[in-house]
Amino acid sequence: xxxxxxxxxxxxxxxxxxxxxxxxxxxxRSPFYAxxxxxxxxxxxxxxxxxxxxxxxxxxxxxxxxSQAAAPPLGLHAxxxxxEVIRVHASTGTTGxxxxxxxxxxxxxxxxxxxxxxFMTMGARRxxxxxxxxxxxxFVGGLPIRDALERIGCTMIPIGTGASEKAxxxxxxxxxxxxxxxxxxxxxxxxxxxxxxxxxxxxxxSKIFVGxxxxxxxxxxxRHIEQEWGARVTEGLGNADMAPVLFAEPPGAGGMRFTGGxxxxxxxxxxxGGEPVxxxxxxxxxxxYTSVDRECCP
Numbered sequence: 344x345x346x347x348x349x350x351x352x353x354x355x356x357x358x359x360x361x362x363x364x365x366x367x368x369x370x371x372r373s374p375f376y377a378x379x380x381x382x383x384x385x386x387x388x389x390x391x392x393x394x395x396x397x398x399x400x401x402x403x404x405x406x407x408x409x410s411q412a413a414a415p416p417l418g419l420h421a422x423x424x425x426x427e428v429i430r431v432h433a434s435t436g437t438t439g440x441x442x443x444x445x446x447x448x449x450x451x452x453x454x455x456x457x458x459x460x461x462f463m464t465m466g467a468r469r470x471x472x473x474x475x476x477x478x479x480x481x482f483v484g485g486l487p488i489r490d491a492l493e494r495i496g497c498t499m500i501p502i503g504t505g506a507s508e509k510a511x512x513x514x515x516x517x518x519x520x521x522x523x524x525x526x527x528x529x530x531x532x533x534x535x536x537x538x539x540x541x542x543x544x545x546x547x548x549s550k551i552f553v554g555x556x557x558x559x560x561x562x563x564x565x566r567h568i569e570q571e572w573g574a575r576v577t578e579g580l581g582n583a584d585m586a587p588v589l590f591a592e593p594p595g596a597g598g599m600r601f602t603g604g605x606x607x608x609x610x611x612x613x614x615x616g617g618e619p620v621x622x623x624x625x626x627x628x629x630x631x632y633t634s635v636d637r638e639c640c641p
Contacts, residue, residue: 375420458491469496476524526558
């Protein structure tokens with residue numbers, strides 16, 4: 344049984360308690376949310392069950408951008424001082440100016456738990472040797488994925504981007520079984536190998552994990568990648584503001600599973616009326632995420 348927020352029934356009480364604890368201290372920690380709750384006449388204490396989530400106001404991306412412009416570097420919505428932040432990432436800026444995302448030690452631990460669960464869902468296992476071909480800079484598909492792969496116990500080779508010659512060296516000598524990268528880099532690396540007179544299939548990679556951009560879920564593009572490498576492709580989905588990976592595709596499943604666990608609530612919302620939509624086959628709406636226990640950017 345799934346309850347509001349895609350929460351399993353047995354987790355509902357624990358998630359409700361965590362969310363209530365976060366909301367109780369949020370106005371004192373964040374001027375942004377203090378003002379937002381006041382404008383909408385919301386008392387955080389009024390949330391006594393997950394059914395009350397519809398009482399909370401939405402926060403959209405432009406509001407976060409405006410918050411950071413008003414109070415750089417992390418914005419009025421940040422719930423901790425910079426001294427509590429152990430790492431800063433950035434959104435990709437796909438639909439506008441990139442924004443900073445601060446992560447505390449507890450936030451990073453939650454991210455690692457969620458992303459490890461996602462990669463296990465996509466087929467990563469302890470015995471895998473993973474060539475990590477995603478950016479190791481501000482991109483949330485970089486260092487947080489490394490953390491998750493190491494949590495699983497995989498052997499992780501941090502090549503990053505712009506170092507395809509190093510990737511070839513790793514493929515030649517380290518027994519790589521899996522590749523993680525954006526779909527475009529997976530294609531580029533195959534083309535790079537062919538320019539060297541090498542066949543991507545000769546390296547014996549059996550798993551390709553993609554995300555961070557469109558392509559992995561496009562049937563023709565996926566078939567091309569799988570044929571080039573002779574490997575199975577699975578895809579993950581997430582975002583910088585909430586978690587690097589929140590949905591993951593099990594091998595052969597033909598769809599994604601929510602892997603945010605107790606840390607994130609996800610609802611399907613009617614974008615016109617703002618009301619929740621029951622997640623049933625065939626329905627559509629807008630995904631809205633709520634962090635349950637986030638410290639820096641709730």
